[in-house]
Amino acid sequence: MPLPEKKSAAHPSGDNRFKLLDRAITKHQSSGYALIEVLHAAQGIFGYLETDLLIYIAHALRLPLSRVYGVATFYHFFRMKPNGKHTFVLCTGTACYVKGAGAIQEKVEKHCGVKFGETTPDKNVSLIAARCVGSCGLAPVAVLDNAVVGKLNPDDAVQRVRQWEEKTEEVPA
Amino acid sequence: MTLEDLNEVAEKELARQQALKNRVLYCSAAGCVSCGSEATRDAFKASLKEKGLEKEIEVIGSGCMGLCGEGPLVKIASDDTLYQNVDEDAAQKIVRQHLLDGKKVENNALDPANPFFSSQLKIVLENFGRINAERIEEYIAVDGYEALAKALTEMKPDEVIDEIRKSGLRGRGGAGYPTGLKWGIVRKAASDQKYVICNADEGDPGAFMDRSVLEGDPHRILEGMAIAAYAVGANQGYIYIRAEYPLAIERLRLAIKQAERLGLLGNRIFESQFNFRIDLRIGAGAFVCGEETALIRSIEGRRGSPKPRPPYPSEKGLFGAPTLLNNVETYANVAPIINRGSAWFAAIGTPKSTGTKVFALAGKIKNTGLIEVPMGIPLRTVIFDIGGGTPEGTEFKAAQTGGPSGGCIPNDHLDLPVDYESLATVGSIMGSGGMIVMDSESKMVDVAKYFMEFCADESCGKCVPCRVGTKHIYLLLDKISKGNATADDVALLEELCEMVKDTSLCGLGQSAPNPVLSTLRFFRHEYEELLKPVETYIPSDVHE
């Protein structure tokens, strides 16, 4: 295999984030059992799990490549692509469903032109459907850039997304 | 740490609290935090500082206080007044009127005689609104870790198991397997290495009991697990918790650190031979990992695909060793049973379903939130007295319990007592405690479709009936809801539901058809109204 053996605390690329990842791997004694913990750590450090990163982890934990890929794609929490600048996480739990999360979904999708599970082409907004964020008392709920917003209605939801869009326009890249 | 040390911590903490003039407990559970309870806290602190009372009256975060729909909630410790919708203005008002002048702020105060409070009975949630979840001293001050001390210093493992068995406690994760029996099996399994796992992978959409317990009283779980580990002979525990619960994860991490610091986790706990450690394992978004064999695989770093049982985890579980797996609420009941005795616990509820059950009330209901009721309480009391019924202008249609594995219970069955067996007679299950109320606006075919979409999406894909069957059940429901189906399709739907139930590998698949079967049972007319006739041969004389 044309891949370098993992060297401790230094990645050939000089990317320091690998030092952090190595620390997480060492904490678990490089055990294959810790694969999910290490994937969590890697996603926390790198934002998402791209193929090269998964190969690095597979080598570090001495696991077959397909095993690592299989685990990473089994769990919804792990992302293989980066999220947009803003994230709109809509709760699709039962309470939110009963209280009209469907209408929010429809309106936001229509506004953004992409479906939940996708990111707008300008990489500004990712629409993410969550199983249940556990704030059922406030249904329908969405988590907008990590802030829980309860008792949301479709128009407010679109308004929030609009604010993100305006802000992007103000600061040209 | 010895028993004397423990008492000393408790006394010191109680003395500290005595010295205070009052305590303001704001709800620091995720629901209230997202309504702005942290701003409320800051307003209290600022206002108290302004009056020079910041040393005499402390403002602390506590566990979920129930009425999540009316947050932020705040409790005043001296007279147990509970306030709702406490925004920053209300906070200042409470400081001025209540804390300084001793007059309740009527606009925000909740009436303690309200059936929302009076019909409940709190064991699991008893410390909510009483203690600061982030300080182990406060937990110890309300007799925390005393049950563990008692078990380790006064009881043999078999006596602990016997006590749990006599209490009649059954698994609160949904299936209701007798807890004492399960512990006994793991105890008997011959092995040098055993594990104890807490299933905190609360995946039912519409359920947040476990999250609230972990956020509001994390030490209760650690203590319950330690007692269980002592009883079955384990020295390592894992809490498998959803990544979606960052606050609960944070609180647990803190609680474990505090318990280790005081020697309540670690080696030779209470100077016994018992060693026990707990580690967290963070789930990664897979409902199926609530199934015990899948959960174990996930802790082992694998895809969460269930394995056929037998062998059961109690014989061959985590890393092949005998493993005890219980749910959060089950562990939360352990310490009170050891402290107060099995007879006390067994007297609550019904003979076959003892104790209390925590429910998360949500959906089309006035009082949404977290409640705890004695087993056997009529469903009607839960929904109409505690929950306050459906909002004005709508009519109650069904209560959904058990999440995607449960069923919809119609009006006619509302006098049913809430216990494991009764809920099963109407095709639902106790489940982990989600209770979603639906009103006349909810279309039951769509409700069934919603759950089936969930199950199909959460199927691990290992066994054929669940992987493909749930997809086809969903497609049939979709066809029905769009008015394209015939009576033949409904017959096929029923046959497929029975088949998936009968043949799936694990509980997820076996129970996935329940929402369909229960809505077919009680709301069949809603299906039939959507059907169209089968096109067939028409003789030409009829044609013309």
Add this chain to the structure above:
Amino acid sequence: MAILTLTINGEQVSGKDDESLLQIARQHDIHIPTLCHLDGLSDVGACRLCLVEIEGQSKLFPACTTKPQEGMVVHTDTERLKRHRRTIVELLASEGNHQCAVCVVNNHCELQDLAYEVGLQYVRFPYLYPKKELDATHKSFVLDRNRCVLCTRCVRVCHEVEGAHTWDIAGRGIDCTIIADMNQPWGTSPSCTSCGKCVRVCPTGALFEKGQTVAEMEKQRDFLKYIVTARTKREWVAEATEE
């Protein structure tokens, strides 16, 4: 190890306590249909075709992973089981893109045989026609995911017998798919030894040798038991270790 007596379909049979119900039934010429099971590989209980009824139990048990118990009364061909088996085959047929007429293993296919065995007249569920990829990048073999039934025999033989663990399953639910290494073209796989075991154990035409045309490929699966027996009895090192 103990010898147990049990009843299968009314017939008194005996078997060892570490054998599966499936092994015992087969030793007594009692046929139970299977798909994910293959002698020589571990059992996963995934296809659910070998489910049997055990008296006194309301649940059904997969014969491949269930151990016998003294006095157990087992039924393998009740109407309920037959009905369920037919539905399983229907579900499998609807899930992939199976066109027997143009398949390299036509007439030598385990899925096709199962369809005949359960008397599948037609599939009552809509065909899903998933968009699945074909991988012809390997120099000798082809993976056509359209014909895959996700029995995982290839995954197991590669891990358990060859020891390469090239294959695994990615995704979940109806989107599960067989992948090589990092979900890369098979021909670029760093771990594949090109041993061809996966091709031979595959029950359908999902894995086949290049250069074969319709109905030409017959798979020989006997090799597995020789390898596995040799390995478990350590036959190839017997002389070296006897000293």
Add this chain to the structure above:
Amino acid sequence: MKPKVATVWLGGCSGCHMSFLDMDERLIELADKIELVYSPIADVKHFPKDVDVALVEGAVSNVENEEMARIIRRSSKFVLSFGDCATTGNVTAMRNQFSPDEIMHRAYVELADGDPTIPSEFTTIAKLLPQAKPLHEIIKVDAFLHGCPPTPDQIWFAISELLAGRTPELPNVYLRYG
């Protein structure tokens, strides 16, 4: 009165009809027993009413097939899915992984010898359905004859059974896909 039999060719390759013709001398016997009221091998413009048995070859692939299937169902006492395409979609359904637009483009533009234009659906060819479907997903079907194509023996057996007034529950010897 002899039973009225129709044979129809929807989205298939006509192989099943070829196999029908391969019944050879048995066709003469059949001609005495039935009245063939509609068939691609007979020049009849409209599907007649009150047909006793309709043998339908091919999948339902375009709007014309779909319309025809419904006419067949209304006008026939007994509908038999005739061959693998009608029963499973088979080769006709292999196009289902692609959109109708992709398919039309492939067929009339990419593979065109001369003038690469997609013909108008109103003039020359019927509009493709999003997916080709087996017949029973469109209309209720009474029995199935498998095979690609079904053998002349299978066809003979099925028709004989029907003429004898029995639903052809085909024994497993005649159950063969592909």
